[in-house]
Amino acid sequence: MSLxxxxxxxxxxxxxxxxxxxxxxxxxxxxxTLILCGFLISSLVIKPIPAVLTVYAGLLLSDLSLHxxxxxxxxxxxxxxxxxKWISPERLFLLEEKFNRRGVLIILVGRHLVGLRAQIFLVxxxxxMPTLKFLLAxxxxxxxxxxxxxxxxxxxxxxxxxxxxDITRIEHAGILLLIAALSVYLAFRYFKTLKKEGRx
Numbered sequence: 001m002s003l004x005x006x007x008x009x010x011x012x013x014x015x016x017x018x019x020x021x022x023x024x025x026x027x028x029x030x031x032x033t034l035i036l037c038g039f040l041i042s043s044l045v046i047k048p049i050p051a052v053l054t055v056y057a058g059l060l061l062s063d064l065s066l067h068x069x070x071x072x073x074x075x076x077x078x079x080x081x082x083x084x085k086w087i088s089p090e091r092l093f094l095l096e097e098k099f100n101r102r103g104v105l106i107i108l109v110g111r112h113l114v115g116l117r118a119q120i121f122l123v124x125x126x127x128x129m130p131t132l133k134f135l136l137a138x139x140x141x142x143x144x145x146x147x148x149x150x151x152x153x154x155x156x157x158x159x160x161x162x163x164x165x166d167i168t169r170i171e172h173a174g175i176l177l178l179i180a181a182l183s184v185y186l187a188f189r190y191f192k193t194l195k196k197e198g199r200x
Contacts, residue, residue, distance in 0.1 A: 011046045016058040023062025023118075025082065030059070031114070031149050038153020052146065059142045060135065063111070063121050067134050070125020077122055087119045095123040103129055107137035111145055 015037050022028035037055050040046045073080055078089045087095075095116075098106050103124070110120035124134050 011040055012050060012054045015040075015051070016054050019055060019058030019062050020065075023065060025086075025118075029114075030062070030117075030145075033058075034146060034149030035153035035156070038150040039156060040153075041150070042154045042156075052150065055150065056142060056146060059146065060139060063138050063142070064131075064135065066118055066121035067125040067129075067131065070122040071128060071131075072125070074126055077126055083122060087122055091119060092123060092126065095119060096127060099123060099127050099129070103127075104133065104137045107134060108141045111138060111141040 015033060018028050018033040018036075019030060022030050022033060034055060037046075037051055041048050041051055069083065070077060073083070075092070077083045078087060078092055095106070106120060107124060107129075110116050113120075121134075121138075
């Protein structure tokens with residue numbers, strides 16, 4: 001059995017795993033993974049539709065895991081050895097107030113705030129926000145996050161390809177100019193030598 005079809009799926013699996021690991025606390029920024037996805041699409045390493053579906057699923061699963069952690073530990077989350085460094089009692093109290101007034105809006109906007117993203121998802125679970133409601137709000141917000149970050153990576157990748165092509169053209173033009181200049185210089189030297197020797 002050939003391994004090639006499986007190898008072709010590695011970039012998709014890799015992007016998915018990076019999003020999950022970043023979501024549970026490893027220092028792998030979500031935005032960086034999304035930008036990488038866009039760059040890989042522009043470089044034709046991965047196909048757009050499977051890539052977008054993969055990172056979308058990774059985003060939702062990562063966010064949902066934080067929501068479930070909040071539901072599981074409740075207010076004890078602030079003293080949990082893993083999550084206490086993410087959210088303090090003061091921050092929990094502040095976000096609770098905001099959630100009580102604008103729960104869905106906090107999810108929609110908070111997903112785009114890098115420093116608060118994980119805290120907001122944890123608090124949504126602590127406050128027992130309905131999982132379906134959380135998923136709908138986060139799903140809508142994630143589309144915008146993906147569009148911005150994956151788009152930035154795609155445009156950046158295209159810009160690099162254009163720049164590389166332009167550099168190649170400049171190099172070719174430079175070589176032609178150098179050859180032309182050298183030819184003019186040698187012709188000048190040749191005719192100057194003829195003139196000194198008194199030849200017509």
